[in-house]
Amino acid sequence: MTDSPTTLGPGIRTFKPRRSRITARAQQALVDHAGLMLPVDVPLDLGATWGDDVPVVLEIGCGDGRATVEMAVADPETGILAIDVHTPGLGELLARAGTARVTNVRVMEGDAIAVLEGQVPVGALAGVRSYFPDPWPKARHHKRRLVQPAVVDLVRSRLRLHGYWHLATDWAEYAEVMLECFGADPRWSGGVIERPAWRPVTRYETRALGEGRPVVDLLLTRIA
Numbered sequence: 001m002t003d004s005p006t007t008l009g010p011g012i013r014t015f016k017p018r019r020s021r022i023t024a025r026a027q028q029a030l031v032d033h034a035g036l037m038l039p040v041d042v043p044l045d046l047g048a049t050w051g052d053d054v055p056v057v058l059e060i061g062c063g064d065g066r067a068t069v070e071m072a073v074a075d076p077e078t079g080i081l082a083i084d085v086h087t088p089g090l091g092e093l094l095a096r097a098g099t100a101r102v103t104n105v106r107v108m109e110g111d112a113i114a115v116l117e118g119q120v121p122v123g124a125l126a127g128v129r130s131y132f133p134d135p136w137p138k139a140r141h142h143k144r145r146l147v148q149p150a151v152v153d154l155v156r157s158r159l160r161l162h163g164y165w166h167l168a169t170d171w172a173e174y175a176e177v178m179l180e181c182f183g184a185d186p187r188w189s190g191g192v193i194e195r196p197a198w199r200p201v202t203r204y205e206t207r208a209l210g211e212g213r214p215v216v217d218l219l220l221t222r223i224a
């Protein structure tokens with residue numbers, strides 16, 4: 001495991017440990033496609049993994065990876081690093097990656113904030129994606145949110161100039177908080193966008209839409 005991240009403060013995580021059943025298919029994929037997993041305790045060498053000059057996009061909280069793999073298939077020239085703490089979901093992602101025979105996806109099991117802090121070189125990423133982080137709207141959970149000034153600073157430092165952070169949320173109030181957070185920092189530009197056609201509907205999003213919550217996409221670019 002990576003060291004405990006320090007960005008959010010002692011003991012604060014953007015996720016809660018959860019137990020859920022792992023399917024036989026996911027369990028098998030964790031074995032069959034172990035070669036797509038990267039260790040979380042050594043610095044990442046993006047060039048050695050994807051090739052020099054290949055743009056690399058990190059997805060924080062890929063869930064079951066259905067959107068991750070679709071985007072990887074559609075964009076084979078981009079290296080995709082998908083991170084989640086939830087093993088059953090990563091198994092599903094690996095099963096999908098195996099079926100689709102994608103070669104541009106790598107997976108890490110761990111806290112993406114710790115990976116950003118300790119493993120991702122400064123200025124290295126072409127983009128970051130976070131689709132439906134923090135699905136809990138209660139105020140007492142706000143300190144656990146992914147989008148808050150310290151994490152925004154961390155992500156900015158790992159993006160190359162003109163790199164982007166693409167987010168989606170189904171909580172209107174959280175979208176407002178995100179806009180305030182990025183708006184307070186002139187080193188970012190951008191805001192709410194239409195959902196790009198290339199972003200597949202995620203598993204979580206299907207549920208949110210079914211429950212009648214509209215989805216907001218935000219695209220922010222590091223401009224300084």
Ligand SMILES: C[S@@+](CC[C@H](N)C(=O)[O-])C[C@H]1O[C@@H](n2cnc3c(N)ncnc32)[C@H](O)[C@@H]1O
Pocket residue numbers: 014015060061062063064083084085086089110111112113130131132133134135202203204205
């Ligand atoms: C609501 S789910 C959304 C999953 C997927 N993006 C989707 O839309 O279906 C949020 C996911 O983020 C993961 N997550 C939250 N904080 C994380 C962190 N710091 N590092 C890695 N994964 C994280 C959770 O384990 C969970 O799978």
